[in-house]
Amino acid sequence: MSTLDSSLSLLDKWPQWKRLTAMPDQVARLEQRLAAIEAKFGPAIGDTCPKCRQSAFQLVGSKKDPVFGDMGVSLRQYRCSSCGFEEDKQVH
Numbered sequence: 001m002s003t004l005d006s007s008l009s010l011l012d013k014w015p016q017w018k019r020l021t022a023m024p025d026q027v028a029r030l031e032q033r034l035a036a037i038e039a040k041f042g043p044a045i046g047d048t049c050p051k052c053r054q055s056a057f058q059l060v061g062s063k064k065d066p067v068f069g070d071m072g073v074s075l076r077q078y079r080c081s082s083c084g085f086e087e088d089k090q091v092h
């Protein structure tokens with residue numbers, strides 16, 4: 001590889017290095033934004049609620065499926081602590 005070639009390949013890598021050196025700043029900014037979001041909406045404790053889209057959709061219980069329970073199917077009960085939306089999910 002000639003000197004010119006290796007110089008050019010170094011130049012190619014320069015944007016990657018610039019991105020790498022900028023990463024700690026970006027992570028710090030993301031942490032600040034996440035802290036601001038959590039301060040507003042509370043900690044991200046559950047899945048996203050299908051109704052209100054908040055991260056407050058949590059597993060609250062489990063029961064035998066009324067129809068398929070004898071075949072080993074159970075229902076997991078989820079409830080959103082933000083809007084109260086409830087949903088059962090079948091688990092096999």
Ligand SMILES: [Zn+2]
Binds near residue numbers: 049052056080082083
């Ligand atoms: Zn909700």
